[in-house]
Amino acid sequence: MSQPIEQFTHHFRNEHRQIRDTLLALGEAFRNRDRKAIRARLEECTRFTGPHFRYEEEALYPALVPMFGRDYIDGLLEEHDLGIDASRRLSELAEHKALSQREVEEAQHLIQQMLPHVSGCDGLAIMMEVVPxxxxxxxxxxxxxxxxxxxxxxxxxxxxxxxx
Ligand SMILES: [Fe+2]
Ligand SMILES: [Fe+2]
Incomplete structure (x- = not known):
């Protein structure tokens, strides 16, 4: 049986991979104006990020407050706020029958705004190695x-x- 930190890092990395790939596929679906694919990718996105954001906020981020201080952790929570707002807006756009060029660009922008949190969040695993x-x-x-x-x-x- 592997150590808790190894289990954590394994799952954490895989979850970020899954979220990354789904966001990239969602961007492609918007570019193709493929409503069926947009809805399917968006559904995956909210299903993958729901439990992930939740355990980060309930346990992971609090565990890192002694190391980083409150301000940095608050910044991560704000990034989650933005991700939640972006998901709401993307869900609205997914309902539009004919997406304008501007709406497709808006969707791309929202997705691009979320991607740095995926890579930044994954980097927290290196710090969890030195947490009790x-x-x-x-x-x-x-x-x-x-x-x-x-x-x-x-x-x-x-x-x-x-x-x-
Ligand atoms: Fe994360
Ligand atoms: Fe996160």
């Missing part, structure tokens, strides 16, 4: 719980987020 193992266990536990409840991003954001 009990904290890593807590993060893995929060991850498991978030996955079991499996709320998509917008359902979680409108319900449990900030009310825990």
């Amino acid at each position: 193992e009990a904290e890593v266990d807590r993060v893995l536990h929060a991850r498991k719980r978030a996955q079991q409840e499996n709320l998509d991003l917008l359902t979680w954001a409108e319900g449990l987020r900030h009310f825990r």
